[in-house]
Amino acid sequence: MKTAFAQIRLTNLQHNLELLKRAAPTSKIIAICKANGYGHGLVAVAKALHKADALGVARIQEAVSLRDAGIVQPIMLLEGCFDADELQLASNIDVEVVVHHTHQLTMLQQTQLTHPVKVWLKLDTGMYRLGIDHTQFNDCYQALSQCHNVRGSVHIMSHLSCADELGNQYTDSQLQQFEQITQPYDAPKSLANSAAVLAHPNTHFDWVRPGLSLYGISPLPTGTHISQQLKPVMTLHSRLISVKPAKAGALVGYGGAGQLQQDSTLGVIAIGYGDGYPRNAPNGTPVLINGRIVPSIGKVSMDMLTVDLGTNSQDQIGDKVTLWGEGLPVEQVANHIGTIPWELVCRLTQRLALVYN
């Protein structure tokens, strides 16, 4: 019997992919599976996503893992190549590379690749992270179009910084900039992440790039028609390994950081920051046990988390607990902890087993 594990429902992943296809019916989908498939297991996730038009990863090693596992779909390398060795590797395993900097353009021009690669030219439309400035865009586009190492037409992309904040005008300004600068080019285009797929249909263009929403998690603060039909793919479970009464005033855990306000029952769950459950989860973080939400109490330890089960607890050692997922959305837990669901799902550690069905 496993204590701590993450249940991964790949059928829910496929359900979410179908929903997103319906949300962006005229676009192709690049399913983003960087960071170990957002913590859900890179290869298992990729295999379940065989109906996605392409897969997106951040590092060349992730692309190598996918090819080694026999994945044949197009793979997009979101940050492109860091050096010439990576570029040669990308060419060898047929990976599409992003060019976000003139450094990468120079590399493409100066390397002798075995096979030409498909290229996505990334424009910075105001996120100020990766991307070519609009003043250099045309020069880069023309140079890539003429580069012997580039296969087919140059594709164009950008990234939105505020798409998950509904009503934020910045998205409109980024979209406007993207349309204005890329309008002259007859090239496939891509702009939308999950939030934009769900909430900004005018950003869809030819290819959409959902990540978080595929895993059944909504990036939006309030639900949309489609976000409400997403099904969580990961449910994080563990079990109670201790249940015992404690008196009002008890100082729970390291540093006595949680204090019982009244006589109660304390339950200890076998999960901690050694599994990736965040140590900074404050008192009162919700945990689902036997059909009800109970609050955490005290500091999270490496292997354990304590909860206040209440005065009328019928809970037993061995009872299964849900930290997030089905019955307790990870969005809600992240909100309580003061982080984002992206971080919670992708920070699980090696020790934690992923169980598929």
Ligand SMILES: *Cc1c(COP(=O)(O)O)cnc(C)c1O
């Ligand atoms: C991670 C990433 C995405 C996916 O973002 P979500 O918010 O998880 O949907 C899309 N595009 C790029 C460039 C990314 O790095």
